[in-house]
Amino acid sequence: MNDRKSASVETEAATPRAADRILDVARDLFYREGIRAIGVDEIVRRAGVTKPSLYRSFSSKDELAASYLKVYEAEFWARFDEAVAAHPGDPRRQIVAFLGGVGERADVEGYRGCGMTNAAVEYPEGDHPARLVSENNKIELRRRLRRMAADMGAADPDTLGDGLLLLIEGVYISGQLFGAGGPAASVAKNADLLIAASLAAR
Incomplete structure (x- = not known):
């Protein structure tokens, strides 16, 4: 029970960090290259997260x-x-x-x-x-x-x-x-x- 609770807390704590990384990377790429020119695959690759992580934080591009x-x-x-x-x-x-x-x-x-x-x-x-x-x-x-x-x-x-x-x-x-x-x-x-x-x- 404690292990499950600890894992849940760690997951919740990691989510904002993942969202922040995604947003930081997207911001740099969108500004330099244009929004339409950048796909979500490039964003998640550079942010070091998975595509499901992106869509948990943002419902769409x-x-x-x-x-x-x-x-x-x-x-x-x-x-x-x-x-x-x-x-x-x-x-x-x-x-x-x-x-x-x-x-x-x-x-x-x-x-x-x-x-x-x-x-x-x-x-x-x-x-x-x-x-x-x-x-x-x-x-x-x-x-x-x-x-x-x-x-x-x-x-x-x-x-x-x-x-x-x-x-x-x-x-x-x-x-x-x-x-x-x-x-x-x-x-x-x-x-x-x-x-x-x-x-x-x-």
Whole structure:
């Protein structure tokens, strides 16, 4: 009885570790290679687990892809909120600080853009779990940028917010195209110029 109980406890303790390994491997492969390009066989092989272990933790590859994007999104908002907290009450500096970080991350060789943008391109189906995570993130980012543009007194906050969103999305592709030394490195400066022009139009 005690042996069976001990084995059960060990199995329960091992499950989260297996799920974490699967998610870590999937995240790396999905980001670098694309979600559709990677099969579950490759994931379980690299994670050192069995296929049944994967399906005990994630009901499908689609759910695994959505889980990867939820982790990616949580880290995205953590960076965004960190930039906001660093400049309380100053939305202009908050946006410029956030975009400074975006530009730095994009200005390196091997940059693969935004995982959520990439997933939205891979999955045009509106009801796909990965698409839903990506789309909801972009909708919320647009809402926040428009609100911050209004808070700084922009003449047309919705247009400014959308312009900032377009700059961000431009970084994600130009960083992949140009790598280090490309236009992505100047996104914060360009955002500040766009904000200045909007404020001057009041």
